[in-house]
Amino acid sequence: MLGVPTATLRTWEERYGVVMPDRSPGGHRLYTRDHVEQLRFVLRSIEQGMQPADAHRLLKDRLGDHPDAKVAITGSETRLVIMLAERDPHAAELAEYFLRTEGYETIMALEAREAEAVFEERSPHLAVVDLLISGGAGPDLCRTFRERGALVLAISPLESRDEALEYGADAFLQKPLDPLQLVSTVKDLLGQSAFLRTEVLSS
Amino acid sequence: MSERVSSGSERLNDMLGGGLPANGINLIIGLPGSGKTILAQQYAFHNATRERPAIYLSTVSEPLEKILRYGQTLSFFDQRAIGSAVFYEDLGGTVNDQGLPGVLERVSGFLKERRPGMIVIDSFKALHPYARRDEDFRRFLHELAGRLSAFPVTSFWVGEYGHDEIAESAEFAVADSILSLSVDRVGGREFRVFQVLKLRGSDFLSGKHAYRISGDGVQFFPRLADPVDQEPYELDDARISSGITILDEMLGRGYWHGASTLVAGPSGSGKTLMGLHFIFEGARRGEPGVIATLQENAAQLERIVHGFGWTLDEEGVELMYRTPVDLYLDEWVHELLQTVEATGARRIVIDSLGDLKAVSTDDTRFREYVYSLLQRCSRQGVSVMMTQEVGELFGVTRLSEFGISHISDNVVLLQFLRGESRVKHGITVMKTRASAHDPQIREFEITGDGFVVGDHFAADQDLA
Numbered sequence: 001m002l003g004v005p006t007a008t009l010r011t012w013e014e015r016y017g018v019v020m021p022d023r024s025p026g027g028h029r030l031y032t033r034d035h036v037e038q039l040r041f042v043l044r045s046i047e048q049g050m051q052p053a054d055a056h057r058l059l060k061d062r063l064g065d066h067p068d069a070k071v072a073i074t075g076s077e078t079r080l081v082i083m084l085a086e087r088d089p090h091a092a093e094l095a096e097y098f099l100r101t102e103g104y105e106t107i108m109a110l111e112a113r114e115a116e117a118v119f120e121e122r123s124p125h126l127a128v129v130d131l132l133i134s135g136g137a138g139p140d141l142c143r144t145f146r147e148r149g150a151l152v153l154a155i156s157p158l159e160s161r162d163e164a165l166e167y168g169a170d171a172f173l174q175k176p177l178d179p180l181q182l183v184s185t186v187k188d189l190l191g192q193s194a195f196l197r198t199e200v201l202s203s
Numbered sequence: 204m205s206e207r208v209s210s211g212s213e214r215l216n217d218m219l220g221g222g223l224p225a226n227g228i229n230l231i232i233g234l235p236g237s238g239k240t241i242l243a244q245q246y247a248f249h250n251a252t253r254e255r256p257a258i259y260l261s262t263v264s265e266p267l268e269k270i271l272r273y274g275q276t277l278s279f280f281d282q283r284a285i286g287s288a289v290f291y292e293d294l295g296g297t298v299n300d301q302g303l304p305g306v307l308e309r310v311s312g313f314l315k316e317r318r319p320g321m322i323v324i325d326s327f328k329a330l331h332p333y334a335r336r337d338e339d340f341r342r343f344l345h346e347l348a349g350r351l352s353a354f355p356v357t358s359f360w361v362g363e364y365g366h367d368e369i370a371e372s373a374e375f376a377v378a379d380s381i382l383s384l385s386v387d388r389v390g391g392r393e394f395r396v397f398q399v400l401k402l403r404g405s406d407f408l409s410g411k412h413a414y415r416i417s418g419d420g421v422q423f424f425p426r427l428a429d430p431v432d433q434e435p436y437e438l439d440d441a442r443i444s445s446g447i448t449i450l451d452e453m454l455g456r457g458y459w460h461g462a463s464t465l466v467a468g469p470s471g472s473g474k475t476l477m478g479l480h481f482i483f484e485g486a487r488r489g490e491p492g493v494i495a496t497l498q499e500n501a502a503q504l505e506r507i508v509h510g511f512g513w514t515l516d517e518e519g520v521e522l523m524y525r526t527p528v529d530l531y532l533d534e535w536v537h538e539l540l541q542t543v544e545a546t547g548a549r550r551i552v553i554d555s556l557g558d559l560k561a562v563s564t565d566d567t568r569f570r571e572y573v574y575s576l577l578q579r580c581s582r583q584g585v586s587v588m589m590t591q592e593v594g595e596l597f598g599v600t601r602l603s604e605f606g607i608s609h610i611s612d613n614v615v616l617l618q619f620l621r622g623e624s625r626v627k628h629g630i631t632v633m634k635t636r637a638s639a640h641d642p643q644i645r646e647f648e649i650t651g652d653g654f655v656v657g658d659h660f661a662a663d664q665d666l667a
Contacts, residue, residue, distance in 0.1 A: 053308060053311075053312065054315070057312065057315060057316060088349070088353055089349075090349045090350045090352070090353035091353035091354075093311075093353075094314060094315065094353050094354055097315050098315075175353075176226055176352065176353055176354050176355040176356075177354075177355070178355050179318050180254075180318075
């Protein structure tokens with residue numbers, strides 16, 4: 001189904017227990033339209049770089065939040081894009097997950113050069129920049145992204161609020177990032193450019 | 204100061220310089236039965252909230268059922284918090300089926316789903332055999348520490364490690380703090396000992412501290428060690444009465460306010476009675492006092508004081524009797540200081556130093572204890588009298604104490620003397636710091652009114 005081998009579907013079903021097809025009287029798996037939509041969501045998330053476990057977790061999260069599942073898991077085309085320029089893969093993975101659960105599309109870059117390339121290609125609305133990325137290239141990234149019109153949220157394990165604002169960042173958070181704080185800061189920042197949001201959503 | 208995580212125990216927080224630094228990885232180590240699981244649960248229940256819950260992960264050492272069964276008997280164990288603020292989960296199945304990579308995946312999952320403020324892994328040491336090679340375990344540690352550091356979560360890794368493993372096991376290098384629960388054996392007695400072996404980014408109270416396990420969890424008694432360079436303080440020039448008029452004269456108008464006095468003498472020479480004079484005189488003058496005794500219980504002491512026309516029920520007299528059996532010096536000192544604070548005591552009698560010394564594991568520490576206690580009392584203007592038994596019945600040639608006369612402000616010697624076919628009582632002021640005193644040996648009697656001090660002995664009195 002949808003190009004996914006049957007064995008993989010079974011493994012997902014057993015391991016994550018999220019997409020659970022009905023059974024025919026003969027014991028065959030019956031996928032409803034909703035199930036197919038849910039699998040599409042999982043596949044799309046995996047395509048965007050998510051682990052299958054996280055894709056299912058995200059799906060479960062969405063289904064839990066929204067009784068009308070179709071609304072929650074479709075329509076990804078109009079989402080705001082956030083880039084994470086973060087040197088620590090674990091921190092990046094967590095931040096990505098928490099932002100995705102809020103409906104943002106996220107792209108990751110673990111090094112400064114990669115971050116610049118990704119920025120060129122995708123023009124994110126907001127960039128989360130670790131000041132210590134690639135041995136301390138964060139300040140330059142902040143200035144560059146800000147000049148090109150993106151919102152910048154600087155992060156660092158060090159208390160560098162004043163420095164971050166000097167580099168042109170719109171906000172600063174100290175690591176490790178508290179998920180609620182991250183999401184609310186991002187929401188606040190994106191809320192400030194309402195025109196951008198309208199523009200994106202209407203396109 | 205960085206953000207701190209409270210244990211719920213003020214004394215433990217104090218030993219850790221205010222609490223464990225938040226978002227660190229902490230090892231709690233100790234042999235089975237030392238209270239590791241209880242301490243970890245104390246932290247979990249104290250800090251867990253619905254928004255930032257605590258997750259308690261059992262592995263393959265102790266079944267989750269058992270942890271819960273024993274846990275529920277503890278006073279801090281709040282059943283209503285379970286499932287909302289505190290989550291108990293079993294990692295045993297995961298590690299058995301999927302090995303250490305499975306543990307990493309579950310921990311990551313918990314971070315994302317539950318967004319915990321605290322994660323406990325108990326037992327962490329039991330995960331070792333699941334790594335085929337040492338490198339595999341190091342890789343696992345590195346990965347786990349990486350994930351835990353990327354999230355604002357305080358972790359506890361609990362394990363049955365011995366101190367000899369600290370240099371060998373990689374988790375000790377990864378950990379931000381190491382809290383050790385162990386046992387010291389002295390003769391036939393066992394003392395529970397708590398030590399902070401490592402604490403990144405914070406001062407801590409070094410050395411060995413006593414602890415006990417009770418229905419309220421792990422109770423700590425930090426060793427009394429007042430820092431050397433404290434705020435300056437002023438001693439006033441008030442004198443306080445010993446309760447014995449002629450002794451006050453011998454001392455030059457009584458003891459200094461906030462001074463310490465050692466009363467030494469053989470058994471039956473009247474040391475306890477001198478202490479009672481001191482306390483009851485204080486009570487009469489509106490200076491409350493504590494009788495901290497390890498000798499007579501309330502009934503026994505009441506009979507004694509009754510013989511002198513006093514009663515323990517008198518206002519301003521507080522009895523703190525503790526049996527010397529299974530006594531922890533650290534615990535006793537804390538109770539004494541608490542009693543002093545609660546009663547507003549201005550005077551303390553410690554009867555006797557010998558009993559305290561007997562429960563002490565180390566001579567040097569014992570002197571430090573007494574010194575710290577006297578320093579603390581002096582700062583608070585609390586006057587202390589300590590009794591000390593000497594071995595020789597007649598002709599006292601040395602005070603068989605433990606360097607305490609040296610740190611006491613005053614030393615009074617009570618002795619037996621022979622002459623005229625009877626045993627006489629002699630009292631001598633041996634030392635008064637910052638004051639002149641009458642150095643003569645005076646005779647005294649113990650009557651229904653207590654000490655009655657008479658004249659000094661004649662020149663022909665045998666002093667040997």
